[in-house]
Amino acid sequence: MRSLAIISNQAFSLVNFRGALIHDLAQAGVKVYALAPDYEGDTRAAVVALGALPVDYSLTRTGMNPLRDCLDTLYLALLLRRLRPDATLGYFIKPVIYGTLAAWIARVPRRYAMIEGMGFVFTDDGGRVSLRRRLLRGAVREMYRIALARAHRAVFLNRDDTNDFVRGGLVAVGNSCCIGGIGVDLAEWSPAPAVKTPVTFVLAARLLREKGIVEYVEAAARVKRKHPEVRFVLLGGLDPNPSGLSRADVEAWVQAGLIEWPGHVEVQAWLAQASVFVLPSYYREGVPRSTQEAMAMARPVITTDAPGCRDTVVDGDNGFLVPVRDVDALVDRMLTFIGEPELIESMGRRSRALAEERFDVRRINIKLMQIMEVDVGKRGTRGVAATEAVS
Template sequence: MRIAIVINKSWNIFNFRLSLVKALLHAGHEVVAIAPEDAYSAKLVAEGCGFVPLTMESKGTNPVKDMLLIRDFYKAYKKVKPDVILQYTIKPNIYGSIAAKMAGIPTINNVSGLGTVFIVQNLVSKIAMALYKFSFQFPAKVFFQNNDDKQLFLERKLVREEITEVIPGSGIDTKSFQPAAAFKRQEPFVFLMVSRALYEKGLVEYVEASKILKAKYPNVRVQLLGAIDEEGNIGIKRSLVEQWAQEGWLEYLGTSDDVASVVHGADCVVLPSYREGTPRTLLEAAALGKPIVTTNVPGCKETVVDGYNGYLCEVRNGADLAAKMEQVYLLPELQLQTMGQNSRQLAEDKFDEKYVIDRYFAAIEEATK
């Protein structure tokens, strides 16, 4: 069977969906990635995946311009002739679903997060709702990454309940992501946020929390690992990130292809996001045995049992974030270690990627009957 996997970045496929790609290839399927070409496209080909480039802006919100994507998706789908298409991120989910219907190819969509159109209510978000409602008539299956997102789509009548299912994000390979052999509290203590520099990820609140913490504990290290994304109005300017670093509120680590090694050097992973699907960075942190501080919002709250493997804080509240980070900082060494072990246990029990891959195989079988 030929299976297309369609996302807004090749990087996304390689970093978050490679295990699924490998499982499909191992089962004897042909897999073709359809995405904008970047440095990771060749890596997908090296793994045995076909690749067809398709240009799309990951953050553009011009519906008229985006409607032209339907033509581009249609051409790609007619060229590849897949038996089924797996679609992720907003534009493939919406415009790819319409194109696939025109091409007569079944699709399986994954709502991996609601994005800005659900956080900010304006004309663009209203148009997006209408597009979701129209395009989501067509998929054979729509996976959601948390129950809140699924319920929101059902309440707004954007999708039929019988084609929906909740899975824990992309899952996590608990064999590859292993805690360090020996526990070690860092001196000084290290907080780490792994995220692109976006307002909606809560980076401003993270810096606010850093200022509060450092006033009491000057040696605490507060780090950010992730790309600076100045596209659109949601990215924080590089000059501001550099200013925070110069003022000592933030250590900006840039980007890395080996995130796990950076996480190993942290005591606690923090993500003050406004809303998520199921954040991969927190799944990795849990599998690596790290305490987590994150917001009590859909997607994030699923990764923390408050007081067990971390703490939940109020969204858009730097002071409350600082208070929860301080609670972790003040934990005795044995309790800090136990909290990390509890994160690992949660990853094994709730987020192992084998379950996610099995659900995809079942959905593919059902869609191609």
Template sequence: MAVFSEYLATHAVYEDAIRPLPQTMPAHRRQRIVVLSSYSQSLTNFRLELLKRMVDAGHIVTAVGPEDDARTRSALSRIGVDFAQIPMARVGLNPVADLATIWSLWRLLRKLKPNLVVPYTMKPIIYGGIAARFAGVRSRCFLVTGLGHVFSQNGSATFKGRVVKQISVWLYRRAFAGANVVFAYNEADAADIREHRMVRDESLIRIVPGSGVDLDHYAFAPPPSDRPVFLLIARLLKDKGILEYIEAARRVRHLYPNAEFQILGHFDPNPVIGVSRDDIQKWVDEGLLNFLGDTLDVRPYLAGCNVFVLPSYYREGIPRSILEAMSVGRAVITTSLAGCSDTVQPGINGYLVEPRNVDDLARAMVTLAGNLPLAADMGMKSRELAQAKFDVHVVNDILIERMALASP
């Protein structure tokens, strides 16, 4: 208990940032909503338009994340959303830290007394769902952006992985108990939720086409036409297909020496599943890779490539990075797994390749490296598909309507 108390003391909730509920709430501001994330910047990178819609509909919204990021606070404040910090480790299992997260969430929810809690990604869903139940929050709507690494083929390949998966299923069931709706980004995730009986009433599952993409913010940009430039944007996990991308790049460069291969993303703290800084530096020193680091704005980098590549075998929902590349107008090469495959019409706006198959990936990259006009034409088709299927405003219409948050 002393260890638990010490953890709480060093990871305090920033309650001073929470806006007090007005003494007299206008009739149209009926709902107080709490949105839970495992990465504070994702609130503005991925959820800003949804948060705007909630505020515009007259609701009082508090967004919650583990990092006290000044940019995030400022961006949320500009649209009328409050921010609260909660301790939450994004990866790994630490009973003390995880109990502290549930306790802090429970305290925050008891203080705010929200009508609705909306968690997304694995840990906020599990710990936020459980904390919301104990705090007596009546409405709970979940955004399953992907079931997580433990539900991937690689994640459950070992005995330990299978045990963690079973524990995760048990926790998901507890979190989803009494849910109003569970949004899934693809049919494979919905099927797993049904198969593992994570919800008692399967009619609560609703499939939506990812988080959507802001077509105006990620405006079309003509691709370069002088040489092949391939770009991979992802958290630097092995399951994102980074090792396969590097090996395929070696083969493509043998045929097209002027081709450039870029990676943009941040390192993961887990050395078992992450790509190391030493690995990245080795590929840079080899002259094979241009490592772009991390950024708050991917648009200039998308504009500078011809082809976007994500050879992921991670358990994706629908990768936001692909949607952004499509909106900018880029040909896409990704895997045939659920989530990734929802973004590509093979031979129309890109190619689907077999996961972990370097030969398959290299063939697709060689095809586009040798035919930049084809890559440009596929990019136009990507933009059209993004407009038809993945417009963030259309996606948010679905979410707002199903969560009963539309303006009266």
């Protein structure tokens, strides 16, 4: 492969989630076009620094407007015809569906799709599924089926999603593979000293109800009645998603003294203050990047026994799994760390060991590049041996 167009719905994600991959592709001699609809000066410069060419295109990140989406797909096909890449890689729902279809229309020789979780449409909110949600799920499933039939390989992050897509007839068994997460740079996300006083719980996520934020705050209220010194930190910005929390909701929790909310910030410094990372999500995650980062920094994890989330914790080893929406279980596990603070350090060490075993971004990038038929031995990727097997 000489050139690749990576198609995203958000420029920031190209740097934050695909930065290491872009760098490693460029090091392997691949010309990378990085397509996004919302470039600004800083993100454009960051993509250039990674070794890619930033390319603007039109796409609405959220919502469904069939006419607009069809026009955007056609314009994207024309753009790809002009760029003439050897392959495309789309990630997130719209780039996977519309990007793959556009690449097929443009006759791009190889087309790859990365499914990073099932997302909002397929997340069960615990109540009765509305007719609108059922219709939307049906429409998205059909669009996935059409698009993935035109992809040469569909790449998944967890086995649950892989199996769901195969069982649902959305992708053929021979066209799917699972890489187990996008990984983190283990040198950048290095272990930090354990924090035992005060015990500090940190949750980092987009402010969506499905991320378990309401359950986290309810657990904080209960724990603080017995242990008012314990800190609860919520990191993340407001989100336009239909299930996004409002500023008034979050500020009310802050004013009540339940949580600290610095907003959308760089999380590394806050993870250094954390005793335990918490993600009580029932969102259809791929494999949460935030949890991988916390594990790399030697933080034990409390998360849910839900697709994607369960792939980050060996229960009782590097943290605990709790049932979704179970505040009682969440409180119980928080109290375990408060009552046995020595677990913060011992389980944190196990998190780092698991991160090294499962979530080394360099090894994962080699798997992904092998899937896309990139010659990873051509120039190497920062010294990582190019001999990893593709699962």
